[in-house]
Amino acid sequence: MVSAAVPDAYSESETTARARVVSAIQRQGALIALIALIVFGVVRYGENYYSVYNIFDAFLNNNSYYALIALGMTFVIMTGGIDLSVGSVAVLAAVMAARLSAYGLAPALLGAVLIGLTAGLINGGLIARFALQPFVVTLAMLLGARGGALVLSENAPVMVDFAKGFPQLGMLHLGPVPLPLAITAVLYVIGVILLNQTRFGRHVLAIGGNEEAARLAGIPVGRTLIAVYAMSGALAGLAGAFLAALSFSGSPTGAVGWELSAIAAVVVGGTLLTGGVGSVGSTLIGVLLLGLIFVTLNFERGMGTFQLSSFWENVIRGVFLLIVVVFQSRLARRLET
Amino acid sequence: MGTESGAGSWKPEVSEPLTPQSDPDATRRSVAAGADIAGLVRRYGSFGALVLLVVYNVVFTPNFLSLGTLNANLTQVATIVIVAVGMTFVIATGGVDLSVGSLMAIAAVLAPMFLVDGEQFGAPAIGLMLAIIAPILATTLFGAFNGALVTIGGLQPIIATLVLFLAGRGFAQVIVNGELQEFRNFGSPMVPNFLFIGLGEIAGIRPQVIVMVVIVLIAAWVLRATTFGRYVLATGGNASAARLAGVPVNQVKFAVYCISGFLAGIAGLIVIAINRSSDPSSVGELMELNAIAAVVVGGTPLTGGQATILGTFIGALIIQLLRFSLIAHNIPDGITRIVIAGAIVAAVLAQRQRTS
Numbered sequence: 001m002v003s004a005a006v007p008d009a010y011s012e013s014e015t016t017a018r019a020r021v022v023s024a025i026q027r028q029g030a031l032i033a034l035i036a037l038i039v040f041g042v043v044r045y046g047e048n049y050y051s052v053y054n055i056f057d058a059f060l061n062n063n064s065y066y067a068l069i070a071l072g073m074t075f076v077i078m079t080g081g082i083d084l085s086v087g088s089v090a091v092l093a094a095v096m097a098a099r100l101s102a103y104g105l106a107p108a109l110l111g112a113v114l115i116g117l118t119a120g121l122i123n124g125g126l127i128a129r130f131a132l133q134p135f136v137v138t139l140a141m142l143l144g145a146r147g148g149a150l151v152l153s154e155n156a157p158v159m160v161d162f163a164k165g166f167p168q169l170g171m172l173h174l175g176p177v178p179l180p181l182a183i184t185a186v187l188y189v190i191g192v193i194l195l196n197q198t199r200f201g202r203h204v205l206a207i208g209g210n211e212e213a214a215r216l217a218g219i220p221v222g223r224t225l226i227a228v229y230a231m232s233g234a235l236a237g238l239a240g241a242f243l244a245a246l247s248f249s250g251s252p253t254g255a256v257g258w259e260l261s262a263i264a265a266v267v268v269g270g271t272l273l274t275g276g277v278g279s280v281g282s283t284l285i286g287v288l289l290l291g292l293i294f295v296t297l298n299f300e301r302g303m304g305t306f307q308l309s310s311f312w313e314n315v316i317r318g319v320f321l322l323i324v325v326v327f328q329s330r331l332a333r334r335l336e337t
Numbered sequence: 338m339g340t341e342s343g344a345g346s347w348k349p350e351v352s353e354p355l356t357p358q359s360d361p362d363a364t365r366r367s368v369a370a371g372a373d374i375a376g377l378v379r380r381y382g383s384f385g386a387l388v389l390l391v392v393y394n395v396v397f398t399p400n401f402l403s404l405g406t407l408n409a410n411l412t413q414v415a416t417i418v419i420v421a422v423g424m425t426f427v428i429a430t431g432g433v434d435l436s437v438g439s440l441m442a443i444a445a446v447l448a449p450m451f452l453v454d455g456e457q458f459g460a461p462a463i464g465l466m467l468a469i470i471a472p473i474l475a476t477t478l479f480g481a482f483n484g485a486l487v488t489i490g491g492l493q494p495i496i497a498t499l500v501l502f503l504a505g506r507g508f509a510q511v512i513v514n515g516e517l518q519e520f521r522n523f524g525s526p527m528v529p530n531f532l533f534i535g536l537g538e539i540a541g542i543r544p545q546v547i548v549m550v551v552i553v554l555i556a557a558w559v560l561r562a563t564t565f566g567r568y569v570l571a572t573g574g575n576a577s578a579a580r581l582a583g584v585p586v587n588q589v590k591f592a593v594y595c596i597s598g599f600l601a602g603i604a605g606l607i608v609i610a611i612n613r614s615s616d617p618s619s620v621g622e623l624m625e626l627n628a629i630a631a632v633v634v635g636g637t638p639l640t641g642g643q644a645t646i647l648g649t650f651i652g653a654l655i656i657q658l659l660r661f662s663l664i665a666h667n668i669p670d671g672i673t674r675i676v677i678a679g680a681i682v683a684a685v686l687a688q689r690q691r692t693s
Contacts, residue, residue, distance in 0.1 A: 082495070126682060132689065135433070139630065140679075143630075147670075148675060149671070150669070155669070263496075263499065264499065267496055312511060314506055315503075316507075318501065321496075322504075325496050329492055
């Protein structure tokens with residue numbers, strides 16, 4: 001044991017261990033920031049911060065829309081694409097759900113998801129079959145779906161029918177967990193399995209890594225792309241149904257900018273926009289982190305430490321995004337060299 | 338490898354494979370010579386659509402052929418065209434600028450600060466000059482920030498400009514605490530002169546229409562006839578090949594974001610002059626999407642390497658005229674948006690078939 005090589009080997013493994021720690025800090029930056037923020041909040045604000053209601057209803061449930069949209073966006077971005085239409089599609093689905101709420105919970109929920117799925121299939125079909133750029137196609141859908149929402153709602157918010165049980169979607173709880181949150185959690189688990197355990201997940205990553213190579217390797221690129229955009233559309237539709245159920249109406253003017261919030265969450269989580277890499281878990285961390293920043297700011301404002309107007313939120317969100325992406329790109333460069 | 342040896346000097350002399358969409362050879366052929374039929378159709382396809390729209394309106398829309406209608410349409414489209422010209426340069430390099438609407442809002446809140454009381458600047462006229470120069474300078478600097486993130490920071494343009502898309506409007510709102518400012522409440526005697534930008538008339542034509550035309554002409558000349566213009570297209574066609582051919586790729590990218598910020602600032606000033614008020618929450622809202630739509634409909638592909646300023650102008654006019662036609666025939670707003678969405682898809686589909 002007391003050979004001359006031992007100290008050398010020891011110090012070498014120590015340096016690689018340190019490098020690994022540094023790299024882990026950078027790669028898991030979002031997770032570390034999230035944990036730090038939670039610890040800070042618990043210590044500073046006490047029980048209110050982690051009350052059951054605050055965690056499940058006020059915080060997690062209200063972020064379930066972004067979580068759903070960001071889940072679909074993660075898969076889209078991993079193929080090297082982008083889906084700008086999700087906010088408009090969610091609004092279209094919310095109006096649809098409100099319109100169908102007179103027929104009960106199931107038709108409203110199904111209608112919302114189906115119209116989202118249809119929008120996603122159109123996106124995916126145009127992108128995969130006609131080789132159009134995702135940015136342009138989903139930009140057109142952003143305009144078109146918003147137009148559809150205006151037509152379907154006749155330019156005014158559509159109130160949800162309270163008699164037929166649709167609002168239950170927003171009120172039911174499984175233990176302490178609100179139903180939309182529970183559904184979102186289940187879908188995230190499915191998303192993780194889909195990405196990591198199935199052929200589909202490997203195809204998604206292969207297409208994002210190199211679409212031409214994936215095609216040559218016999219991967220059904222077209223079908224996979226259509227499935228990814230359809231998934232994003234359907235999840236946006238579900239988010240729209242939740243929005244209608246939680247706000248008791250389908251408003252054609254809501255959800256502006258959701259697509260960019262979702263993209264920000266995906267990027268903050270650590271998924272690169274170039275495609276080919278990413279994880280569902282990191283997107284969830286991104287969503288929670290961006291959401292928790294505002295909860296923390298609100299608590300701080302409640303303690304009267306400072307008087308920041310709500311207009312600062314966008315500034316902080318932008319600056320935060322900046323810090324994270326600069327951090328990430330430096331990491332990416334280091335990995336390349 | 339010389340960089341000034343005449344047209345097409347930047348043609349990559351490396352054996353790097355080029356993707357079909359960004360084949361700079363095809364670009365040169367269709368843009369410069371227009372010899373092949375595909376190039377001709379590509380060049381005049383969007384123009385043909387515009388002519389069809391005009392003819393349709395002449396026949397079916399009452400009072401279409403009047404100076405009032407022409408002025409109304411050109412006035413409404415001016416800010417979109419101005420921003421879309423900057424966007425064309427950015428897209429030509431293969432980038433995109435999502436921050437333009439927020440930059441317009443920043444210009445919109447800065448200008449009134451210099452009009453509140455011109456006395457503190459020595460003379461009211463200096464206040465007026467500052468009200469025009471300072472906001473445009475500021476948005477140009479923010480554009481430079483975008484450019485720095487893309488070049489020095491190495492960020493993807495969507496993400497880099499998403500930062501200011503979010504934070505820029507936030508800044509604008511924070512500066513004035515989110516409040517709408519109306520020009521009639523301002524003390525400066527220069528306010529009417531400022532409002533002239535958007536509400537005046539020069540020989541029956543609104544000043545912003547003249548500004549728009551001048552910008553389009555200068556930009557078309559820059560892109561077509563200057564070394565910088567060729568550098569922009571080379572950068573978008575294949576950045577690494579362009580770099581090897583001696584094109585200062587990073588400087589070019591940096592410059593196009595500055596141009597985009599500069600033009601967004603001008604558009605922001607025009608909007609508040611037309612509105613007689615400055616609302617940080619609404620000025621420039623959705624402008625990034627309108628501008629990108631105009632660029633795409635006009636025939637500039639988002640892949641970069643090809644661009645047409647005149648096409649962007651025509652693209653913006655097509656969307657404007659489409660909207661005008663539908664509204665003139667009492668078609669609901671929702672349907673109008675769906676039709677415009679369809680037009681965008683139709684435009685890219687048509688361009689795709691011509692290029693392939």
